[in-house]
Amino acid sequence: MEASADIAPKVIREEKQYSYLNLGPTHPATHGIFQNVLKMDGEVIVDSTPTIGYIHRAFEKLAEHRPYNQITPITDRMNYCSSPINNLGWHMTVEKLLGVQIPKRVQYLRVIIMELARITDHLVCNAVIGVDTGALTGFVYLFQQRELVYEIYEEICGARLTTNIGRIGGFERDFSPKAWEKINKFLNEFPVVLKEFENLLKRNRIFMDRTIGCGGISAERALNYSFSGVNLRAAGIDYDVRAMNPYSSYEDFDFIIPIGTNGDVYDRFMVRQEEMWQSLSIIKQAIAKLPEGPYHADVPEFYLPPKEDVYHNMEALIYHFKIVMGETDVPKGEVYHCVEGGNGELGFYLISDGGRQPFRLHLRRPCFIFYQAYPEIIKGSMLSDAILTMSSMNVIAGELDA
Amino acid sequence: MEAAAQEKLVSVINEKFEDAIIEARMDKDFFTLIIKKEKIVDIIAHLYHHTATQFQYLTTLFAVHYPDQSQIAMVYQLHNLRTNQRIRLKIFLPADNPTTPTLTTVFSAANWMEREAYDFFGVIFQGHPNLKRILNVEDMLIFPMRKEYPLEDQTREDKNDLMFGR
Numbered sequence: 005m006e007a008s009a010d011i012a013p014k015v016i017r018e019e020k021q022y023s024y025l026n027l028g029p030t031h032p033a034t035h036g037i038f039q040n041v042l043k044m045d046g047e048v049i050v051d052s053t054p055t056i057g058y059i060h061r062a063f064e065k066l067a068e069h070r071p072y073n074q075i076t077p078i079t080d081r082m083n084y085c086s087s088p089i090n091n092l093g094w095h096m097t098v099e100k101l102l103g104v105q106i107p108k109r110v111q112y113l114r115v116i117i118m119e120l121a122r123i124t125d126h127l128v129c130n131a132v133i134g135v136d137t138g139a140l141t142g143f144v145y146l147f148q149q150r151e152l153v154y155e156i157y158e159e160i161c162g163a164r165l166t167t168n169i170g171r172i173g174g175f176e177r178d179f180s181p182k183a184w185e186k187i188n189k190f191l192n193e194f195p196v197v198l199k200e201f202e203n204l205l206k207r208n209r210i211f212m213d214r215t216i217g218c219g220g221i222s223a224e225r226a227l228n229y230s231f232s233g234v235n236l237r238a239a240g241i242d243y244d245v246r247a248m249n250p251y252s253s254y255e256d257f258d259f260i261i262p263i264g265t266n267g268d269v270y271d272r273f274m275v276r277q278e279e280m281w282q283s284l285s286i287i288k289q290a291i292a293k294l295p296e297g298p299y300h301a302d303v304p305e306f307y308l309p310p311k312e313d314v315y316h317n318m319e320a321l322i323y324h325f326k327i328v329m330g331e332t333d334v335p336k337g338e339v340y341h342c343v344e345g346g347n348g349e350l351g352f353y354l355i356s357d358g359g360r361q362p363f364r365l366h367l368r369r370p371c372f373i374f375y376q377a378y379p380e381i382i383k384g385s386m387l388s389d390a391i392l393t394m395s396s397m398n399v400i401a402g403e404l405d406a
Numbered sequence: 407m408e409a410a411a412q413e414k415l416v417s418v419i420n421e422k423f424e425d426a427i428i429e430a431r432m433d434k435d436f437f438t439l440i441i442k443k444e445k446i447v448d449i450i451a452h453l454y455h456h457t458a459t460q461f462q463y464l465t466t467l468f469a470v471h472y473p474d475q476s477q478i479a480m481v482y483q484l485h486n487l488r489t490n491q492r493i494r495l496k497i498f499l500p501a502d503n504p505t506t507p508t509l510t511t512v513f514s515a516a517n518w519m520e521r522e523a524y525d526f527f528g529v530i531f532q533g534h535p536n537l538k539r540i541l542n543v544e545d546m547l548i549f550p551m552r553k554e555y556p557l558e559d560q561t562r563e564d565k566n567d568l569m570f571g572r
Binding site: 056057060062064065066069100225227228229230241243248249337338339340342349351353355363364366368372373375376377405406 | 433434436462463464465466468470471481483487490494513514515517518519522526540541542543550551557
């Protein structure tokens with residue numbers, strides 16, 4: 005008995021040891037290239053140090069060396085889950101600088117595409133939340149629907165993931181009957197699937213126990229960290245760029261901005277879920293109210309003329325040459341334009357010195373801004389909660405690193 | 407932003423910081439104030455706490471290099487979410503020694519934004535808790551977004567990649 009009493013205090017006297025865990029850079033659970041050096045006490049995270057920049061591609065520098073219409077494909081590669089929003093946001097920024105009046109029809113068509121993109125973005129994120137809580141079914145099921153949206157993109161612009169959709173001033177062509185057919189097919193099929201997916205997780209006891217109270221952030225901290233989009237709304241602040249600073253005729257549509265209360269994983273899931281329903285409603289409204297008219301504005305310096313005109317018409321030939329060679333000058337000025345991207349306020353700050361390329365283009369990437377709160381959110385939580393938190397914040401590596 | 411709101415904003419700044427505003431103008435739809443560089447953080451903190459302004463959301467913070475004037479501009483965009491007013495504040499720093507106090511004391515969000523400005527432009531933020539490179543590799547010697555650095559020169563010969571070509 006005495007011998008064991010001697011041993012026992014020795015064990016207690018030993019200093020507490022923390023272990024360090026490298027989560028990432030290429031860990032399948034992080035859905036992208038993120039590195040977090042976690043200081044762990046058993047399975048509880050004491051501290052974490054994120055390292056970012058693994059897929060930094062210097063977009064801001066690249067943009068200073070390209071003509072305006074060639075910057076569109078760069079913007080694709082930011083949030084590649086909803087690249088049409090990035091493309092159209094960039095077009096609108098340039099149009100704001102040029103002071104172009106955009107026809108109503110173009111604005112409505114843009115709204116349709118942007119809402120489709122929002123649906124795919126939220127759909128991927130919510131499906132992945134399901135995967136990280138152990139429900140792979142919803143993920144596989146919803147990806148079939150994402151495929152339908154990608155087929156719509158294909159019909160409109162020819163590409164699927166990095167869309168390069170539209171042009172400065174409008175669209176390169178009107179939506180084809182095939183495209184409308186596909187949009188209608190999606191609008192008919194998707195609500196059923198979304199409802200099923202919702203039934204799978206929304207009131208699922210296991211899912212709720214797993215996500216409620218996990219990865220929460222208070223509204224004050226979220227604001228101080230300049231959160232935007234779903235992550236801010238889940239914390240209870242109804243800031244949505246579509247409602248606060250309407251662009252592209254969003255003021256014509258009725259929609260609800262859902263908000264949460266705790267800012268935790270479950271709230272983010274529910275806000276995204278409700279936003280998908282709202283997006284569907286906006287698309288339906290836009291189709292119902294779609295005005296007739298041209299599918300592009302009159303900006304000959306940026307909008308490619310029809311090919312027949314190029315062969316038979318001097319002016320069209322000159323404009324064609326200038327656009328293709330990137331030799332169009334733009335007025336001097338400074339504009340900031342923001343759109344509600346998949347993850348929040350996606351801003352383009354464009355400074356033009358009157359040349360052919362931007363003097364400076366700053367991209368406000370919502371991911372970059374809210375990911376810095378990640379160490380604070382996961383402090384004191386379990387390792388598996390940290391992974392769930394990351395996927396529910398929808399951190400997209402392309403947008404984070406730009 | 408309406409003229410009344412602009413006057414109000416200018417008077418709020420003037421009541422505590424006289425002569426701090428160099429220029430006030432509308433830039434397209436944005437009310438822009440160019441401010442003397444010394445007081446920028448105090449002014450933002452003042453606008454944050456003052457009941458008439460309450461600019462409590464930091465939209466963007468970034469740097470712009472003007473090689474002709476040999477200056478680096480810091481641009482701060484603030485947003486009042488209650489009244490939906492947005493303003494832009496600008497300061498100009500000398501490009502050879504761009505130093506300004508950190509905004510992390512007011513906004514936590516400024517942390518990485520300032521690190522980005524440091525990483526690409528070399529702006530030193532005094533009092534920043536962790537001012538090191540964020541997107542570029544840590545042993546990089548230059549501040550690549552400055553205008554004197556071109557995109558990679560395609561005629562370079564010191565890199566020889568036979569497998570993939572250049």
